[in-house]
Amino acid sequence: MKPYVKQDPWSIIEEGFDPQKQEISESLFSIGNGHTGQRANSEETYSGSSLQGSYMAGVYYPDKTRVGWWKNGYPEYFAKVLNATNWIGLKLIIDGTELDLAKVEVTDFRRELNMKEGFLKRTFTAKLSPEKRVHIKAVRFVSMARKEIGALSYELTPEGFSGQLELESYLDGDIKNTDANYDEKFWDPVNQSVNGMRASVTVKTKKLDFHYCTVKETEIHQNGSYTPIESTPVLRDKYAGVRADIALKDGEATTIYKYTAHVTNRDHAKEALQAKAEQALEAALQAGFKQLQKEQAEAWETKWLDSDIVIEGDTAAQQGIRFNIFQLNQTYTGEDARLNIGPKGFTGEKYGGSTYWDTEAYCLPFYLATADSRIARNLLVYRWNQLGKAKENAAKLGFTKGALYPMVTMNGEESHNEWEITFEEIHRNGAIAYAVYQYTDYTGDTSYIEEAGIEVLVEISRFWEDRVLYNKRRGAYMMLGVTGPNEYENNVNNNWYTNRIAAWTLSYTLDTLTAWKEKQPELFTTWQKQLGITDDELTKWGDIRSNMYEPYDEETGVFLQQDGFLDKELMAVSELEEKHLPLNQNWSWDRILRSCFIKQADVLQGLHFLNHEYDDETKRRNFDFYEPMTVHESSLSPCVHAVLACELGYEAKAYDMYLRTARLDLDNYNNDTEDGCHITSMAGTWMAVVQGFGGMRVRNGELHLNPVLPENWDGYSFKIVFGGARLLIRVAKSGITVINETNQSVELSVNGSRITASANQEVKAG
Amino acid sequence: MKPYVKQDPWSIIEEGFDPQKQEISESLFSIGNGHTGQRANSEETYSGSSLQGSYMAGVYYPDKTRVGWWKNGYPEYFAKVLNATNWIGLKLIIDGTELDLAKVEVTDFRRELNMKEGFLKRTFTAKLSPEKRVHIKAVRFVSMARKEIGALSYELTPEGFSGQLELESYLDGDIKNTDANYDEKFWDPVNQSVNGMRASVTVKTKKLDFHYCTVKETEIHQNGSYTPIESTPVLRDKYAGVRADIALKDGEATTIYKYTAHVTNRDHAKEALQAKAEQALEAALQAGFKQLQKEQAEAWETKWLDSDIVIEGDTAAQQGIRFNIFQLNQTYTGEDARLNIGPKGFTGEKYGGSTYWDTEAYCLPFYLATADSRIARNLLVYRWNQLGKAKENAAKLGFTKGALYPMVTMNGEESHNEWEITFEEIHRNGAIAYAVYQYTDYTGDTSYIEEAGIEVLVEISRFWEDRVLYNKRRGAYMMLGVTGPNEYENNVNNNWYTNRIAAWTLSYTLDTLTAWKEKQPELFTTWQKQLGITDDELTKWGDIRSNMYEPYDEETGVFLQQDGFLDKELMAVSELEEKHLPLNQNWSWDRILRSCFIKQADVLQGLHFLNHEYDDETKRRNFDFYEPMTVHESSLSPCVHAVLACELGYEAKAYDMYLRTARLDLDNYNNDTEDGCHITSMAGTWMAVVQGFGGMRVRNGELHLNPVLPENWDGYSFKIVFGGARLLIRVAKSGITVINETNQSVELSVNGSRITASANQEVKAG
Known part of the structure; x- marks a missing residue:
């Protein structure tokens, strides 16, 4: 399918109605606020192909x-994010004809996701009959300012006729996950009620007892002002609606406002759910739609202030990067440490909405550099909270x-x-340890290590100790039977990256313990007692760190994958005929496995993480050896290569890599955007710009920039939240400017030169 | 569960009724004739735990x-043998009480599988009430002489009362496979009818259009003679029964005979099925139950004449080996080259009743040595018939x-x-090539090679040519990414066995082509044309054969797995604590994979197949190295080790290995006999006795014996069909006797000495 999204710096725009594109657009135009998310399904009935999706974080x-063939150790359950109560639904029958875009003629269709202010807007004209047209303008958002609130306005204006609207404004909790393994429904009814124009539905999950309550109020405005309406209730299990007959006047707008509050027993007592929802709803009603929308715009203004990237002279690139930043901010807002970042965010239900190592390896840098440190910190706290289960898993x-x-x-x-x-892709443990280092080094905040992180580091180190095998013949520690980041190899021995990140973890844990032993001996002693750290253990870790086997080839000078x-x-890869690509669609699994082709950065992932430990020539040899064999069939692959390519001066390669993810979903590059957007890889695109083109690194608490300007761009700028300040870095043909937008001065180095970005000052740097 | 089968040289006997053992007994006491098979379910209703199983070969x-996670190249379907129409069923209500062993008191229960004559017999007394007892004697078999016929007699004798029997003698085709992936029923009704005491049910599969027709006649005998009975039909979809009221007299026997014919459109035209079944049934009725049973005994006498093994001084061993031989002969009779040997035969539905490499690697030697060569030949023809699909599979x-x-x-x-x-356990291809060699060398019959085998060899050789990779660094051909016979290793590089059997295949194919080029140049030329064999190809095969990489360790002198x-x-394995075993129940898969422990013979499988190519010291070094690491968690493992152990003079080890499979099912060693018996591993037990203790080998068309007598036995004897003769080899403390039971003289060597076994003569040999 040809890309159809209109280019615009701040909005995603679709013009003209095409049923073939509905499911893709439902993903692309999704809205979310970290608490709830909603695919861009239509409010009115749509009988065409659609994936109705309303998601609640953490439920x-x-x-x-x-599974086909069970293996000992497999989990019995797969936790899935739930598709939950549909709160946007409006059934609209106008003079006996139901408004259903699959059935009526649609003209002037325009859909816009306004990323600057955080709302979704649709306008179109539906031709109900040769004489009857109705103009629709629908706006909706989930509130960033009030996490439990969603609101929509739906304006109908008849043209050429006055008539009767039969409205049913409903909440439908009778929802099924499309990815249910055994076609089961996961929700049971608790209660549903209607009181005037207010309706509420509470459902609970069949297992784990999650309760989810939605309350909504429907308001009708005509001639610009509130119009009381008679209504009748429609009630059945998991469903509550209000039905009303409304007179529509030719040329006059009737607006349906639907305010909803969504609450769960994750945040409130089960028995208080309805009261809490009503309370939040009342406040929202008091504020009214306009005020809520204003708050929304303000909340997004704040987000953009911290995280915007401007690209000059390339609207497609501009739109692409903003879309990625927008989705990342919609998916995770960092208030709740029980939440994390599913690969599809709130835009679909594939991959179960679960947490992968993507969070630590690809997403953390974005949140670290574009928001208050507590946002990133909560991603770490999430893993700390789950340490007990991780120990159970090892056992x-x-x-x-x-x-x-x-x-x-x-x-x-x-x-x-x-x-x-x-069982084998255990390098994930290393990324989780690395995240502790990354956070601490970037923010200078040692409180996480002191309160929680040290336990995570110690337990991961203990795992590595138990997992390695001392090989007497070679006098080295080995790890047999692993799968590295490159999943196009399975069950290999001594994956360099895994061995390396394991040794690095032991090293970092030991260095941390040593540092604290010196500077805070009492805390160190407490740790020793609480975590049962023994001297023998520390000696053993030191031995493993020093004697870990690292496969290396003398002839080529590269680390062996x-x-x-x-x-x-x-x-x-360039030697392969086109027809073979992508390999994962054209080759049998064994053929992929025994080939040299690499799915995503593996040795290079190590050189990316441990960038400061290797010289340029080592990086170059390995990049030159491995990148040509890399098929980048993970959306997480190009970003790491873009960052390294920039560092090595391979700007064309870097730009090429950047392009592979920048508009991945907007242009439906992989033909799978209908399942949802690739949220975690969006952080990779940010990384390609800021760490790649911007050359941003933080090492030992110091910020370094080495910007390059891609040929196709006139200039670009990005934000960095660092050391209590927010910097705007502008890279143009004329040079680099660092603007400190805050009252906090910071030091940084640009192209190797140390500069001070004084509070509220602009400084030219190179 | 404690072993409960009574020891007896010719019968499997269970005494006393225990509901806990029913499903195990249903497997153990199964009957079959290569065409149909029936688990030992009871004729009368049994409401306890049971796996009702009636199977039709080839349907x-x-x-x-x-599958949990799809991989490119996976098949979309899994072919499963079908659980089909229940033909044994009798519903018996005596004076208002249904005969159901789960509900009435049972005494004097005895079940016997008579292996000598091939029938199943049950006798028991059911106490229907304090005053009413009924003695039951039920006998049944599926006819070896008339493949489409099954028959049963069911005798009831009331004690202490006369009463009314309400009988429903039925065919029930509404059967579900317990292993259906989506709980579907696979059978659709075609028709069902009743005519007097005759009933018929035809069903067809929902896919592939297999039609299966069963016709039955029920006869009642009282006072020893036929008694006409009034009956009423019971008909519903896939079900046909006749219901009759029969007066039972105190102390007098009433016998229900049920004769059935089973026919499918594999053997007859679809539209002729019912007529064919009626015809076969009529003939059976003409013969009568006694005559059918006599034919059955005669057919089994012939089987035993060719295949019996006698063990003196060890009834348990005697019973064990006969049970294995009996089951092998029940499972595969070799008349139909479209059939093969499922790992559970007709005793259960696990593993889908499909064909594995078990056939070539473990079963072929049994059929080669105990039956006319056409039986084994048909196992080869089966693979030849499937060559087209094997080529499609490679593509x-x-x-x-x-x-x-x-x-x-x-x-x-x-x-x-x-x-x-x-995708990776490709060594199976080698076993199929090896079977061509084994058959041809054993029988001296070159017709299979000439008519079909050469094509199989050439196409397998071509696969190996395409699958190997020339490694310039090592100047050798390699095979990366394979799984060897030891499935406790996955995706390894250069499995010695796989590399070796591939090189051997190329060698055997080349030698065969060369031999025919010399002796039958015209045929060779025809092959060249028909199979498109080129000189380049032959040169390439020669190069691979000579330069195949064989991992070997100089220090230990062993081939590396x-x-x-x-x-x-x-x-x-002896260093492991008991609690870890079996590993496959106690260890996670990754732990198994990275351990050294071996599931079944791998390097040693190669030394077993290519026995003649390696000297004793090589075998000993490898056996001593690998056997101690072998957990034998495949029932196919011990036999290969028993054979090698005997050859190396490790008699105690050999006997230990023999014991691990000899009574595997009879004593329910693995706690899984309720799923069915381990048919293919039964051939391994035969191998342990004849190739192990008997030291039987055939090389270059010559028969060699090197018998040893296990300490626990007084003596043993086995049969070998070879060179047109049938030999009985008797091994006793007093020496070895070879008795030629046929009119065909043959030569053989015993303990290295050449002797002639003259027609119908007995000869002492060592």
Whole structure:
């Protein structure tokens, strides 16, 4: 399908109605506020192909695992984010004809996702009969300012006729996940009620007892002012609606306002849910639609102030990067440490809405650099909260100590069940340790380590200790039977990246303990006692750190992705005929596995994370060796390569890599946007711009920039929240400008030169 | 559960009724004739736990595959043998009380599987009330002489009362496979009818259009003679029964005879099914139950004449080996080349009743040595018939030439879907080539090679050519990403066995072509043309054969199971605490994979197949290295080790290995006999006795024996069909006797000495 989104710096725009594009648009135009999310389904009935999706963060269901061949250690359940009560629904029958865009003629259709102010707007004209047209303007948002509130306005203006609107404004909790393994419904009714124009539905999950209550008020305005309406209730299990007959006048607008409050027993006592929802709803009603919309615009203004990127001279690029930032901010807002970032956010239900290592490896840098540090900190607290389950997971797999974080999880329990990934892709543990380092180094805030992080580091280190094997023949520690970041290799021995990140974890844990032993001996002693840290253990970790086997080839000077990698037939992706790509659609799995082709950065992931430990020549040798064999069939692959390519001066390659993800969903590059947007890879695009083109690094608490300007751009600028200040970095042909937008002065280096960005000052730098 | 089968040389006997044992007994006491099979379910209603199982050879269903995570190349369907019309059923209500062993008191229960004559017999007394007892004697069999016929007699004798029997003698085709992936029923009704005491049910499969027609006649005998009875029909979809009221007299026997004919459109035209069944049934009725039973005894006498093994001084061993031979003969009779040997035969539905490499690797030797050569030949023809599908399979996985036989199949298409097995356990191709060699060398019959086998060999050789990779660094051909026979390793590089059997295949194919080029140049030329054999191809095969990489360790002098095997922590199974075993129930899959422990013979499988190519010291080094690490968690493992252990003089080890399979099902060793018996591993037990203790080998068409007598036995004897003769080999403390029971003299060597076994003569040999 040809890309159809109109280019615009601040909005995603679709013009003209095409049923073929509805499910893609439902994903693209999704709205969310970190608490709830809503695909861009239409308010009115749509009988065409559609994935109705309303999601509540943190409300999940343990769906019974489906697997062909069971392996010992597989989880019995797969936690899934739940598709929940549809709160936008309006059934609209005008003079006997139902408004359904699959059935009436539609003209002047325009859909806009306004990213600047955070709302979705649709306008169109429906031709109900040769004589009867109705103009529709629908606006909706979920409030960033009031997390439990969603609101919509739906304006109808008849043209050429006056008539009768039969309205049913409803809440429908009888919803099924499309990805249910056994076609089950996960929701049971609790109660539903109607009182005048107010309706409420409470449902609960069949397992885990999540209660979800939605209350809505419907208001009708005509001639610009509130019009009281007679209504009758429509009630059945999990469904509550109000039905009303409304007279429509030719040329006059009738507006239906629907205010909803969404609350769950994650945040409130079960018995208080309805009262809490009513309370939030009342406040919203008091404020009114306009005020709520104003608050929404203000909340987004604040978000953009911290995180905007401006690209000059390339509207497509501008729109792409803003779309990514917008979606990241819609998905995770960082107030609730029990939440995390599902690969599809609130835009679809694929991948169960669960947490992957994507969070630590790809998303953390974005939130670290574009928001208050507590946002990123909560991503770390999430893992700390789940440490107990990670220890259980390690024990379940037969380890005698330590914690193995799950590959995919909602509540800390493993959800995935492919042995080669679930049991073997253990490098995820390293990324979680690395996140502790990254956060602490970036923010200078040691409180996380002191309160929680040290326990995470110690338990992960213990896992590595138990997982390695000392090989006497080689006098080194090894790790057999792992899957590295490149999932196009399974069950390999001594994946360089995994061995390296394990050794790095031990090193960082030991260095942290040593540092605290010196500067805070009492705290160190407390840790020793509480965590049962022994000297023998520390000695052992030191030994493993120093004697970890790192496969390396003398001849080429590259780290070997794994033992035996050079036994493969080595060739560049460019030598393959087009018809073979993407490999994952054209090759059998065994053929992929025994080929040299790489799904996503593996050795290079290590050089990315541990960037400061390797010199340029080492990076160049490995990049030159591995990148040509990389098919980038994970949306998380190009960003890491873009960052390294910039560092090595391969600007064309970097730009090429950047392009592969910048508009991945907007242009439906992988033909799968209808399932939802690739949220976690959006953070990778941000990384490609800021760490890639911007050359941003923080090491030892110091901020470094080495910006380059892609040829196709006139200039660009990005924000960095660092050291209590917010900097705007502008890169133009004429040079680099650093603008400190805050009252806090900070130091940084630009192209190797140390400069001071004084409070509220602008400084030219190179 | 404690073993409960009574020891007896010719029968399997259960005494006393225990509901806990019913499902195990249903498997153990199964009857079959290669065409149909029936678990030992009771004729009368049984409301306790039971797996009702009636199976028809070659009638299968493509059940939709169930898999957690799809991989490119997976088959969409899994062919399953079908649980089909229940033909044994009798509903018996005596004076208002239904005879149901789960509900009435049962005494004097005895069940016997008479292996000598091939029938199942049950006798018991049911106490219907304090005053009313009824003695039951039920006998049934499926006829070896008339493949489409099954018959049963069911005798009731009231004690202490005369009363009324309400009988419903039925055929029930409304049957579901317990292993249906989506709980579907696979059968649709075609028609059902009743005519007097005759009933018929025809059903067809929802896919593939298999039609299965069963016709039955019920006869009542009282006072020893036929008694006409009034009956009424009971008809519904897929079900036909006759209901009759019969007066039972105190102390007098009433016998219900049920004769059935089972026919399918595999053997007859669809429209002629009922007529064919009626015809077969009429003939059976003419013969009568006694005559049918006599034919059955005669047919089994012939089977035993060819295949019996006698063990003196050890009844348990005697019963065990006869049970294995009996089941093998019940499962496969070799008349129909479209059939093969499912791992559970007709005793259960696990593993889909499909064909595995078990056939070539473990079963072929049994059928070769205990029956006319056409029986074994048909197992080869089966693969030849499926060559087209094997070529399709290779193409589907991306190969440009050759054939890859499926891991699991019913009709030649792959059914299995674990990538590490389906795509990677390619050594199965080698076993299929090896079977051609084994058959030809054993029988001296070159007609299979000439008519079909050469094409199989050429296409398998072409597959190996395409599958290997020339490694310039090492100057050798390699195979990356395979799974060897030891499935406790997945996706390894250069599994020695796989590399070796591939090189051997190329060698055997080349040698065969060369031999025919010399002796039958015209045929060779025809092959060249028909199969498109080129000189380049032959040169290439020669190069691969000579330069195949074989991992070997200089220090220990052993072949390496795979690259990197010595990097593992090597330890003996005996060093593990008991609680860890069996590993497959106690360890997570990754732990199993990265351990050194071996599921079944892998390197040793190669030394078993290519026994003649290796000297004793090589075998000993490898056996001593690998056997202690072997957990034998496949029932196919111990036999290969028993054979090698005997050869190496490790008699105690051999006997220990023999014991692990000899009574595997009879003593329910693995706690899974209720799913069905381990048919293919039964051939392994035969192998342990004849190739192990008997030391039987055939090389270059010559028969060799090197018998040893296990300490626990007084003596043993076995049969070998070879060179047109049938030999009885008797091994006693006093020496070895060879008795030629036929008119055909043959030569053989015993303990290295050449002797002649003259027609109908007995000869002492060592």
